[in-house]
Amino acid sequence: MGMLKEMFSEGQDDSFQKREPVPLAKAKYKNSAEMILSGYKTFQKKYVYKKVFLKMLLVVIAIVSSVLMLITSESGDVRPIVMIALCVVIGVYFISQPIKNRNEVKKSAEKLDGSEYDIEITDQTIKITMADAENAAVYDGNGETAEPSEATEEASSENNDSDAHEEEKSEEDEDKASPATLIHLDGAVDIIDRGDMFVLIVGKKYVFIVPQDVFSEEELEKTRHKLAAVMGIRYKVVD
Numbered sequence: 001m002g003m004l005k006e007m008f009s010e011g012q013d014d015s016f017q018k019r020e021p022v023p024l025a026k027a028k029y030k031n032s033a034e035m036i037l038s039g040y041k042t043f044q045k046k047y048v049y050k051k052v053f054l055k056m057l058l059v060v061i062a063i064v065s066s067v068l069m070l071i072t073s074e075s076g077d078v079r080p081i082v083m084i085a086l087c088v089v090i091g092v093y094f095i096s097q098p099i100k101n102r103n104e105v106k107k108s109a110e111k112l113d114g115s116e117y118d119i120e121i122t123d124q125t126i127k128i129t130m131a132d133a134e135n136a137a138v139y140d141g142n143g144e145t146a147e148p149s150e151a152t153e154e155a156s157s158e159n160n161d162s163d164a165h166e167e168e169k170s171e172e173d174e175d176k177a178s179p180a181t182l183i184h185l186d187g188a189v190d191i192i193d194r195g196d197m198f199v200l201i202v203g204k205k206y207v208f209i210v211p212q213d214v215f216s217e218e219e220l221e222k223t224r225h226k227l228a229a230v231m232g233i234r235y236k237v238v239d
């Protein structure tokens with residue numbers, strides 16, 4: 001049974017909606033475990049590690065405060081020791097989470113290795129269609145996989161100005177169509193252009209990874225130029 005999931009389709013800019021979309025690129029691609037893991041690492045570097053650094057800075061400050069309290073406290077006062085131990089545990093948790101999430105992605109990527117997708121890119125949307133309904137999944141920022149419907153619903157709850165809804169279809173259309181996710185580029189969507197792949201981040205939580213070698217040079221040049229103009233700072237080029 002097919003379904004079309006739209007990410008951040010409501011509350012869009014009226015002028016954006018009224019314009020006819022300009023087709024930029026269209027291709028088929030296959031997932032590979034190596035590609036998925038590499039793209040997910042790029043996502044973590046850009047969005048996860050900075051948060052971990054800030055959290056660890058707070059942990060260090062708390063540990064220093066607890067050590068000073070231990071030095072100045074009366075003999076037998078165990079509260080500073082408990083605070084230090086608690087801070088260490090929290091610090092280890094903060095550091096281990098990105099590693100754990102990456103390992104989860106690696107396991108999931110190995111299961112989805114070789115799954116086929118169709119992608120259509122316009123200057124307004126990116127549509128990704130999963131050829132195999134049983135393997136249809138999206139990577140979230142926690143390293144887990146979720147059905148496209150779950151990804152849409154949870155991503156909308158993470159962003160105040162974003163919403164997601166399912167387009168209604170007749171039962172006959174659902175039986176014929178393939179599961180698809182429609183991403184609106186005027187929503188809470190970032191794109192990382194890494195030179196060898198596009199890393200699409202929806203709501204800074206869900207990650208789609210698309211290899212660039214499936215597009216022609218003309219399509220790539222047109223897509224990069226147009227999306228950079230449309231998305232501004234949300235289109236990031238990294239090496």
